[in-house]
Every structure is written in C-alpha cells, then in structure tokens.
Amino acid sequence: MLSLIVKPIFYSKKSIKYSSNFKVIRQFLNKMGVKEVASNKSFGGYQKVYEHESEECKCMMRFGVYFPPQAETKKCPVLYYLSGLTCTEQNVVTKGGTQGPAAKNGIIIVTPDTSPRGCKIDGEDDSYDFGSGAGFYVDATEPKWKTNYRMYSYVTKELVQVINSNFTSKVDADKMSVFGHSMGGHGALVLALKQPGKYKSVSAFAPITNPTQCGWGQKALGGYLGTNKSTHEEYDSCHLVRKYKGPKLEILVDQGSSDQFLQEQLLPDHFVTACADAGMPLQLRIQEGYDHSYFFMSSFMEDHINHHAKFLNA
Amino acid sequence: MLSLIVKPIFYSKKSIKYSSNFKVIRQFLNKMGVKEVASNKSFGGYQKVYEHESEECKCMMRFGVYFPPQAETKKCPVLYYLSGLTCTEQNVVTKGGTQGPAAKNGIIIVTPDTSPRGCKIDGEDDSYDFGSGAGFYVDATEPKWKTNYRMYSYVTKELVQVINSNFTSKVDADKMSVFGHSMGGHGALVLALKQPGKYKSVSAFAPITNPTQCGWGQKALGGYLGTNKSTHEEYDSCHLVRKYKGPKLEILVDQGSSDQFLQEQLLPDHFVTACADAGMPLQLRIQEGYDHSYFFMSSFMEDHINHHAKFLNA
Numbered sequence: 046m047l048s049l050i051v052k053p054i055f056y057s058k059k060s061i062k063y064s065s066n067f068k069v070i071r072q073f074l075n076k077m078g079v080k081e082v083a084s085n086k087s088f089g090g091y092q093k094v095y096e097h098e099s100e101e102c103k104c105m106m107r108f109g110v111y112f113p114p115q116a117e118t119k120k121c122p123v124l125y126y127l128s129g130l131t132c133t134e135q136n137v138v139t140k141g142g143t144q145g146p147a148a149k150n151g152i153i154i155v156t157p158d159t160s161p162r163g164c165k166i167d168g169e170d171d172s173y174d175f176g177s178g179a180g181f182y183v184d185a186t187e188p189k190w191k192t193n194y195r196m197y198s199y200v201t202k203e204l205v206q207v208i209n210s211n212f213t214s215k216v217d218a219d220k221m222s223v224f225g226h227s228m229g230g231h232g233a234l235v236l237a238l239k240q241p242g243k244y245k246s247v248s249a250f251a252p253i254t255n256p257t258q259c260g261w262g263q264k265a266l267g268g269y270l271g272t273n274k275s276t277h278e279e280y281d282s283c284h285l286v287r288k289y290k291g292p293k294l295e296i297l298v299d300q301g302s303s304d305q306f307l308q309e310q311l312l313p314d315h316f317v318t319a320c321a322d323a324g325m326p327l328q329l330r331i332q333e334g335y336d337h338s339y340f341f342m343s344s345f346m347e348d349h350i351n352h353h354a355k356f357l358n359a
Numbered sequence: 360m361l362s363l364i365v366k367p368i369f370y371s372k373k374s375i376k377y378s379s380n381f382k383v384i385r386q387f388l389n390k391m392g393v394k395e396v397a398s399n400k401s402f403g404g405y406q407k408v409y410e411h412e413s414e415e416c417k418c419m420m421r422f423g424v425y426f427p428p429q430a431e432t433k434k435c436p437v438l439y440y441l442s443g444l445t446c447t448e449q450n451v452v453t454k455g456g457t458q459g460p461a462a463k464n465g466i467i468i469v470t471p472d473t474s475p476r477g478c479k480i481d482g483e484d485d486s487y488d489f490g491s492g493a494g495f496y497v498d499a500t501e502p503k504w505k506t507n508y509r510m511y512s513y514v515t516k517e518l519v520q521v522i523n524s525n526f527t528s529k530v531d532a533d534k535m536s537v538f539g540h541s542m543g544g545h546g547a548l549v550l551a552l553k554q555p556g557k558y559k560s561v562s563a564f565a566p567i568t569n570p571t572q573c574g575w576g577q578k579a580l581g582g583y584l585g586t587n588k589s590t591h592e593e594y595d596s597c598h599l600v601r602k603y604k605g606p607k608l609e610i611l612v613d614q615g616s617s618d619q620f621l622q623e624q625l626l627p628d629h630f631v632t633a634c635a636d637a638g639m640p641l642q643l644r645i646q647e648g649y650d651h652s653y654f655f656m657s658s659f660m661e662d663h664i665n666h667h668a669k670f671l672n673a
Contacts, residue, residue, distance in 0.1 A: 340458075344458070
C-alpha cells in the first residue's frame with residue numbers, strides 16, 4: 046500500500062515569517078497537510094491516525110481513519126463518527142468495533158477528536174464536561190472560547206476538506222453520513238438536521254437529544270454561546286427537527302435502558318415527541334439492560350454501520 | 360439476571376487472627392469467593408470483571424469473564440484467553456472483540472491477568488518483560504519468585520476451580536479450551552501440550568513458540584526457573600510438542616507478516632518444524648501486513664472462537 050503521508054516539504058516556521066509566498070504555501074499545507082502518526086492493518090484494511098494543524102481550531106488536531114480493503118481499488122463513502130465527553134479519537138478506534146463492519150460494507154470511518162487541545166485557555170482542562178474533551182460540536186461565540194472552540198465548522202467543513210483532498214483516490218466525496226455516541230450523538234443529529242441533504246443518513250447511540258433541557262447541555266451551550274437562549278436552540282435536535290425542511294432522514298437511535306444518564310441528560314422521550322410533531326421517521330430502540338459504555342455501543346455498531354450502508358451504498 | 364457475587368460474609372481480617380475456625384472459613388472463602396468489580400451488558404450477555412484472593416499467587420488477582428446470553432439458561436463451555444506482556448485482564452476485555460463471536464457461539468471467555476501484582480518483591484516492576492505483567496505462565500522455582508509467581512498452577516488449577524465453583528449453573532466444567540496472544544500464545548500452547556486431553560482445542564495469535572531460543576523467553580525462564588536448562592524445556596512448545604502423547608490437537612496459529620517481533624522472539628518456523636517432526640497437525644496462517652497489536656488479533660478473533668466452537672460445541 047502506498048504511504049498516505051502528505052508532508053509539508055517546504056514548511057519552515059522561521060522562513061515563513063519573512064516571505065509572503067511561503068505564507069501562502071504554509072496556509073495551503075496547513076489546510077491540506079496531514080501527518081500519519083499510526084497505522085495498523087485491521088480486518089483487511091488499515092486503521093490510521095493522523096494529525097494536522099487545524100485552521101478552525103488553531104491547534105494540532107488528531108483524527109482516526111479506517112480505510113476498508115475496498116478503498117485500495119475504488120472510492121468509498123465516508124461515515125463520520127463523533128465521540129462523547131472525555132474521549133479522544135482513540136476510544137472508538139480501540140474499543141468501538143467499527144473496523145469489522147466497515148470492512149464488510151466498504152465504508153471509510155473518520156473519527157475526530159472531541160475538542161481542541163492545549164490552547165492555553167484559562168480553565169480549559171478543569172471540567173470533564175466543558176473545555177478539553179467536551180467541544181459539544183458547536184462554534185463558540187463567547188470571547189474566551191471563540192478562537193479555538195469551533196468544532197461545528199471543524200467537523201462539517203475543515204475535516205471534510207482534509208479527508209477529501211488528502212485521500213482523493215479512496216474517498217467518494219459525494220457520499221457521507223454521520224453518527225456518534227452521547228455528546229457525539231447530539232453532534233451527529235445536529236449536523237444532519239442543520240444541513241439537510243449533506244449527510245445521506247444519521248444515527249446515534251444514547252445521544253443528548255435536548256441539550257437546552259439538561260445539565261450537560263445547559264453548561265456547554267451557556268459557556269460557549271453565552272446567555273442568549275435562542276442561539277442555544279440552533280444546536281438542539283428537538284428544536285432543529287421541528288423546523289427541518291429537507292429530505293426525510295430515517296433516524297436510528299439505540300438507547301440502553303440501564304444507562305445512568307438516561308433520565309437526566311439524554312431525554313430520548315423529548316426527541317420522540319419532537320420527531321412525531323415534525324413527521325420525522327425515527328427508529329428508537331430501547332436496549333434492555335445496556336448502560337452508557339462502549340460495551341453497549343460496540344454491541345450495536347454493526348447494526349448502525351449496516352444502517353448507513355443502506356444509504357451510502359445505494 | 361441473578362447476581363453472581365459470592366461475598367465472603369464472615370470474612371474479617373481482624374477476627375481471623377484469633378480463631379482457627381475463622382481461619383478455615385477464610386481459607387475456604389479465599390479459594391472460592393470472588394468479588395464482582397465490573398459488569399456491563401455486551402452482545403446480549405455480560406462482560407464481568409472479578410477479583411479474588413489467590414492461594415497460588417498469594418495476592419489479589421483480577422480476571423474477566425464474558426457470559427454469553429446462552430449462559431442464562433444452560434451450561435456453556437469455557438474458553439480461556441491468556442494475554443501478552445504488559446497486559447492486564449483489561450486489554451482483551453476492551454480491545455479483543457471477543458464478546459460478539461462468543462455470544463454467537465455460546466461460549467464463556469475467561470481472561471486472567473498476566474502475573475501476580477503488588478507482591479513487594481524487589482524489582483518486580485522494573486521490566487516490561489519480567490515480573491509484573493510478565494508471569495510467563497510458569498511456576499517459578501527461584502527463591503525470590505516462587506512464593507507468588509505460580510501462573511501455571513493459577514491458570515490451570517486455581518482459576519478453573521474458581522470459575523467452576525462460582526458459576527456452576529453457567530459453566531460446563533467438562534468442556535474447556537485455551538488460546539492467547541504472544542506470551543499468552545506461548546502459555547496456551549504450553550498448557551495444551553503439558554496436559555493432554557484437558558483442553559479440547561488450542562490456538563494462538565503470534566505466540567512465542569520457542570522461548571528457550573529467544574530473548575524474552577531466556578530472560579523469563581532463567582529468572583523464574585534458574586540456570587538448569589532442562590527445566591526451561593518444560594515450558595517450551597517446540598520441546599513439548601516433540602514429546603507429546605495424547606489426543607491430536609488441530610492447532611491454529613495466526614501470525615502477522617509485519618510483526619516486529621517475528622524474527623527475534625516468536626520463531627514460528629521453529630514450531631512448524633517441531634510439529635512436523637511430531638506429526639502434530641498445525642494450521643499456521645501468515646497474515647500479510649499485520650503487526651503484533653490488538654488490531655491484528657481482533658481481526659481474527661472470530662476465526663479463532665469459531666475454531667474452538669467446533670470442538671467445544673461438538
């Protein structure tokens with residue numbers, strides 16, 4: 046297999062300062078360039094991890110990519126997976142069980158980190174549910190956070206460009222879908238509902254469905270967006286689904302009945318009502334006895350990837 | 360589901376000191392009692408972690424058990440999985456991908472730790488390939504190690520008794536098999552070859568097949584057993600297979616071609632020769648491009664569990 050490292054050959058911080066040409070080159074390479082930091086053969090394909098200097102987040106960002114064996118010879122659709130609070134790209138890469146079902150279906154899985162890292166913002170590492178590891182897939186507007194915490198634009202625009210431009214021979218840029226877990230389930234629903242038609246399909250494991258009505262959501266949306274509640278609704282799936290105008294989505298949601306966050310944070314019943322009001326098809330499966338962990342999520346990973354394959358491989 | 364916790368109800372360290380009756384009770388409970396430290400529903404069954412006070416290792420030991428859904432209603436065979444250097448029971452529990460294939464086949468998976476822990480032996484934590492995390496599945500004879508480092512007796516006797524006596528309604532005590540990875544692949548082969556008929560089947564991922572001829576093996580066997588080389592051969596699969604007298608084993612071994620330890624530590628070609636000399640059926644599959652990681656191992660986990668199911672569910 047050919048190496049996919051795109052090295053910024055001309056990159057030199059020292060020289061760039063004095064050359065506008067180099068600045069242009071640097072901006073181009075920053076946007077496009079990725080560095081491979083891990084590669085392991087897995088289920089006939091390759092599980093990779095890359096890092097790149099993010100324009101949106103103004104810091105180095107890591108993401109995982111699983112290339113199924115089919116990507117050696119043809120362009121494959123891309124399924125974006127958004128992780129939950131406290132996770133990096135590693136959690137799903139090592140524990141999600143994505144690779145086997147992705148290989149069977151010929152689907153690329155892209156797994157970004159959950160926030161910017163190391164931005165030296167006062168308090169960024171103080172909480173498990175705000176700041177590092179908790180970007181909540183929003184574009185922050187509060188002064189302290191707005192320079193770096195642009196995870197919505199990062200995952201919907203910059204990361205897509207990075208994937209499509211670096212792996213052109215492998216990626217079918219016209220076919221993408223999104224799913225995620227917990228905070229990442231919220232992210233997946235929000236992405237699909239805010240940009241009708243962009244994603245062929247959406248699903249979620251134990252998503253935060255109504256963040257304006259739960260503690261995690263109120264803390265994050267208030268912290269990143271400020272006190273104007275109408276801006277919070279723009280990242281709330283229950284609100285977004287009610288005003289959604291676009292191609293119907295057959296939303297699949299799995300929710301464990303023994304999930305410790307079910308009643309206070311996830312509120313799937315609110316989303317059921319909102320989807321019913323909106324006439325949006327929703328398949329909510331309450332999985333008896335399952336909790337909020339990767340043991341739950343990996344148990345139904347194949348179902349979710351098969352669900353997306355119906356749309357991505359149609 | 361009924362709780363499987365067997366609590367040592369009468370156990371109290373303080374009172375035991377003064378009562379021989381209590382001492383008897385304590386010994387009984389130590390041997391039999393296990394405490395559940397984690398339980399997560401997974402693929403319709405339960406992934407559990409227990410700890411118990413080990414008589415063989417003279418310390419608290421942890422192990423994982425995956426109970427497939429079939430174990431709710433009938434006795435299931437048990438497949439022991441032995442992990443490699445540096446691992447605890449957690450590595451395979453979180454990254455091995457055992458639960459899905461085990462659920463399909465109705466097989467219980469038991470995953471012990473790789474060594475005693477916290478025994479306050481001088482130097483026990485100094486190396487990644489000796490002491491903690493590196494028990495090598497031998498019964499040590501060197502004075503410094505022989506009290507605790509009895510992983511051979513632990514996994515072949517004590518742990519089997521603990522499993523069979525604590526989970527009687529779930530376990531078919533007559534049907535057990537063994538497999539493992541790297542140092543644990545060595546362990547699996549040694550267990551099956553030293554006790555003909557005890558294990559219905561054996562397989563290994565990237566096993567250390569000839570420890571008397573590689574650095575890892577020489578360090579461990581010398582350290583735990585001393586300088587008498589004839590005792591080392593009693594834990595060397597290439598030696599053991601040549602003198603094996605028992606029911607034929609259809610040994611399955613997967614080995615990645617890009618494994619960084621292939622040439623210096625694992626030596627599968629030595630094992631091929633030894634099996635040929637012994638007339639032992641061996642299926643060695645060289646898997647092109649795979650390394651030594653859990654990405655390799657999990658890719659072929661289903662094949663291995665299916666292999667064992669042929670014998671355990673016969």
